[in-house]
Amino acid sequence: MLQVVVLLHVLNTTAAVLYPVYVILRCDSVFMSGVTLMLFACIVWLKLVSYAHTNYDMRALAKSVEKGEMPSSSLNMDYSNDVNIKSLAYFIVAPTLCYQISYPRTPYVRKGWVVRQFVKLIIFTGLMGFIIEQYINPIVQNSQHPLKGNLLYAVERVLKLSVPNLYVWLCMFYCFFHLWLNILAELLCFGDREFYKDWWNAKTVEEYWRMWNMPVHKWIVRHIYFPCLRNGISKGVAFVIAFLVSAVFHELCIAVPCHIFKLWAFFGIMFQVPLVLITSYLQNKLRSSMGPTKKEEQSSG
Numbered sequence: 001m002l003q004v005v006v007l008l009h010v011l012n013t014t015a016a017v018l019y020p021v022y023v024i025l026r027c028d029s030v031f032m033s034g035v036t037l038m039l040f041a042c043i044v045w046l047k048l049v050s051y052a053h054t055n056y057d058m059r060a061l062a063k064s065v066e067k068g069e070m071p072s073s074s075l076n077m078d079y080s081n082d083v084n085i086k087s088l089a090y091f092i093v094a095p096t097l098c099y100q101i102s103y104p105r106t107p108y109v110r111k112g113w114v115v116r117q118f119v120k121l122i123i124f125t126g127l128m129g130f131i132i133e134q135y136i137n138p139i140v141q142n143s144q145h146p147l148k149g150n151l152l153y154a155v156e157r158v159l160k161l162s163v164p165n166l167y168v169w170l171c172m173f174y175c176f177f178h179l180w181l182n183i184l185a186e187l188l189c190f191g192d193r194e195f196y197k198d199w200w201n202a203k204t205v206e207e208y209w210r211m212w213n214m215p216v217h218k219w220i221v222r223h224i225y226f227p228c229l230r231n232g233i234s235k236g237v238a239f240v241i242a243f244l245v246s247a248v249f250h251e252l253c254i255a256v257p258c259h260i261f262k263l264w265a266f267f268g269i270m271f272q273v274p275l276v277l278i279t280s281y282l283q284n285k286l287r288s289s290m291g292p293t294k295k296e297e298q299s300s301g
Contacts, residue, residue, distance in 0.1 A: 013048050017041050021256050034257025042249050046097045046219055053223050054099040055083055094190055095181040097219040104191030114186050121179045128171035135164040177213070204279040205272060220246065243273050 020041040024034045091099050143157045173196075181195045199212035210217055220242045228238035247269035254265040 009048075009052050013045050016048065017045050017252070021252070024256050025259065028259075029257070031257050035253060038253045038256055042253060043097070044092070046216075047092055047099070050097060050099045050219060050223060051088060051091060058101065090188070093184070094188055095184045095195065095215070096190070096192065097215045098222055106186070106189045106191050109186055109189060114183055117179050117183045117186075121175055121183070124171050124175050124179070128168055128175065131164050131168050131171070136161060136168065139164075173212075181215075204276070204283050206276040206280055209272065209276070216246070239276075240273060243269060 020037045023029070024037060029037070087101075094103070096103070139157065139161055177195045182193060184190070185193055194214050196214055197211035199208050202208035202211055224242045224245055225238050228241055229235065233241070247266045250269045251263060251266040255261050255263070
C-alpha cells in the first residue's frame with residue numbers, strides 16, 4: 001500500500017512540473033507568462049514534496065511514540081493521521097515552502113498596512129518596468145550577437161547592462177521578498193516573516209546563498225541536506241546535491257520560458273560550488289593571516 005501511495009505521489013508531483021513545461025512549449029508562450037507559470041509549478045512541486053515528506057516523518061514519529069520506542073516529549077504537539085484539504089489548502093497559499101502542522105499566527109490583518117504595501121508594490125513594479133524599457137531593452141536591441149562581435153565590444157555591452165540589471169534585480173527582490181510575501185503573510189495572518197536575512201552583509205558566497213532566499217534555503221536544508229546526512233552521505237556530497245537540485249529548477253524556470261536549452265542556468269548555479277569553496281578558503285586564509293579576532297581572543301581567554 002505504501003509503495004502505491006509513493007508512486008501516486010511521484011506521478012502527481014512530476015505531472016505538476018512537466019505539464020506546465022508542455023503547455024509553455026506547445027503554446028509558444030511569451031517569456032513573462034512562461035516564467036510565471038514555471039515559478040508557480042515549481043513552487044507547487046516543492047510544497048507537495050514538503051507536505052508529503054513532513055507528514056510521513058510525523059506519522060513515523062507518532063508510531064514510534066505509540067510503540068514506546070521514543071519518549072512522548074519528542075512529539076511536542078498532537079498529530080492526527082487525518083491529512084485534510086484545509087491544511088493543504090492553507091499551506092499551498094502560505095508564503096512558505098516547508099510544511100508544519102501549525103504556524104505562528106497574527107491576531108488580525110492590518111488593512112492600512114496592507115494598502116501601503118500594495119502602493120509600494122505598484123510603484124516599484126512600475127520602476128522596474130521603466131528601467132527595463134528605457135535602459136535595458138535599447139542596449140540589447142542595439143547590440144550585436146555576443147558570439148559574433150569582438151571581445152571588447154561584448155565586455156562593453158555587459159558592463160553597460162550591469163548597472164540597470166542590478167537595479168532591476170534589487171527592485172525584483174524588494175517587490176517579491178519584502179512586499180509581496182509580507183502582504184500575503186499579513187492577509188493569511190501568517191506569523192513567520194523571515195523571508196530573507198541580511199545577505200548584503202555576506203562575507204562569502206556560501207553565506208549569501210544561505211541568507212538571500214530563506215524559503216528555498218529552509219526547504220533544501222530540511223528535505224535535501226538533512227535527509228542526505230541521515231542516510232550516511234557526507235556533508236560535501238550533500239552540499240553538491242543541494243546545489244544540483246537548485247540548478248535543475250533554475251534551468252527549468254529560465255530555459256523553458258526562453259525556449260533555449262543550453263544549460264546556462266544549470267551550469268551557472270553549479271559554478272557556485274567552486275566559488276563557495278574558493279571564497280571560504282580565502283576567508284579562512286585572510287582570517288588566519290590577520291590573527292585571531294576579538295571573539296576568538298575572548299573565548300580563548
